Amino acid sequence: MHYDVLIIGAGSAGLSAALTLGRCMRRVLLADGGPRATKPRPACTAFSRATALPRPSCCAWAMSRLEPYTTVEVQCLEIDGIVPEGRGFRATGSNTADDTPVTITARRVLLATGVSDILPPLPGFRELWGRGVLHCPYCHGWEVRNQPLAVYGQGRTVTGLALLVSRWTDDVVVITNGPGHLTPNARRRLRRQKIKIREDHITRLVGSATNDLQCIEFADGSQLERTAVFLHAPQHQRSALAEKLGARHTSRGAVWVDSAMQTSVPGLYAAGDTTPGTQQALLAAAAGARAAIVINEALTREECPR
Numbered sequence: 398m399h400y401d402v403l404i405i406g407a408g409s410a411g412l413s414a415a416l417t418l419g420r421c422m423r424r425v426l427l428a429d430g431g432p433r434a435t436k437p438r439p440a441c442t443a444f445s446r447a448t449a450l451p452r453p454s455c456c457a458w459a460m461s462r463l464e465p466y467t468t469v470e471v472q473c474l475e476i477d478g479i480v481p482e483g484r485g486f487r488a489t490g491s492n493t494a495d496d497t498p499v500t501i502t503a504r505r506v507l508l509a510t511g512v513s514d515i516l517p518p519l520p521g522f523r524e525l526w527g528r529g530v531l532h533c534p535y536c537h538g539w540e541v542r543n544q545p546l547a548v549y550g551q552g553r554t555v556t557g558l559a560l561l562v563s564r565w566t567d568d569v570v571v572i573t574n575g576p577g578h579l580t581p582n583a584r585r586r587l588r589r590q591k592i593k594i595r596e597d598h599i600t601r602l603v604g605s606a607t608n609d610l611q612c613i614e615f616a617d618g619s620q621l622e623r624t625a626v627f628l629h630a631p632q633h634q635r636s637a638l639a640e641k642l643g644a645r646h647t648s649r650g651a652v653w654v655d656s657a658m659q660t661s662v663p664g665l666y667a668a669g670d671t672t673p674g675t676q677q678a679l680l681a682a683a684a685g686a687r688a689a690i691v692i693n694e695a696l697t698r699e700e701c702p703r
């Protein structure tokens with residue numbers, strides 16, 4: 398085997414796992430397909446609470462922390478296949494710089510490949526994503542506190558999110574882009590929090606040159622000035638590697654893991670957004686560290702049989 402552990406994905410989970418395994422002197426390949434694999438997730442305030450870094454600088458900073466650990470290699474590789482081989486795995490992929498095909502063998506694989514968000518197909522949502530269009534009040538609520546906000550969506554999802562966002566401001570408007578499918582009870586709960594509902598069709602979100610939201614434009618030409626729109630975007634796995642290997646998924650599409658962070662495929666582990674649970678950079682980093690410890694202990698047991 399070329400490596401003890403192949404980590405796929407150098408976001409919070411993968412970087413943190415690489416750090417922990419590097420400190421265990423494990424031979425590690427940290428492979429990330431970068432922007433070509435998919436667009437990196439745009440923002441991250443987790444480390445910035447201490448360092449005021451946006452996500453790319455945050456990842457570069459985390460990457461620089463790996464430098465002392467000479468058993469950890471970082472490569473720009475998009476991994477497109479994994480198959481079990483012997484007591485480990487064989488992974489195939491390509492170098493994102495020049496498309497050179499690569500084959501890697503490793504005793505264990507950690508998937509830290511994250512998720513992708515499916516945004517409404519309306520002009521402005523993708524352009525303002527991470528700035529004027531936000532997914533998580535725990536991540537961004539503080540920055541837009543006490544400002545006019547909108548919450549996009551329909552049914553139970555939008556009701557729950559709008560009630561949550563009303564913690565940060567008393568000026569919330571639910572925008573549904575057509576029928577909101579809100580029950581009388583949902584409407585009553587929203588009304589009680591003084592949350593307004595607009596079920597008009599949306600034409601576009603109007604942003605500034607810096608991708609801040611200026612207003613929401615409706616089909617009748619009217620505009621609603623807002624500082625930000627929150628939404629719970631549906632998601633899918635960023636990589637199909639777990640699915641191709643036949644690993645079990647939850648009903649919500651996350652990669653299922655047991656209490657030791659192992660998927661249903663022995664030797665294949667997963668951490669971070671790809672698994673169920675709250676999606677936060679620090680939580681993904683913690684999960685990455687935990688997976689690394691579990692993997693190191695499994696490898697140690699294998700090396701020191703009873």
Ligand SMILES: Cc1cc2nc3c(=O)[nH]c(=O)nc-3n(C[C@H](O)[C@H](O)[C@H](O)COP(=O)(O)OP(=O)(O)OC[C@H]3O[C@@H](n4cnc5c(N)ncnc54)[C@H](O)[C@@H]3O)c2cc1C
Nearest residue numbers: 406408409410429430431442476511536669670676677678
């Ligand atoms: C708009 C937005 C803002 C956010 N803001 C915050 C915030 O302020 N604070 C906070 O705590 N959290 C925030 N989050 C959540 C946070 O970004 C995630 O919880 C965190 O990034 C998850 O880390 P991860 O390592 O699991 O996945 P990711 O960070 O998504 O990393 C996955 C990596 O895997 C790579 N990859 C995928 N497939 C392959 C493949 N086949 N081969 C090679 N590489 C591959 C990708 O290129 C990517 O680099 C935000 C999320 C979004 C969408």
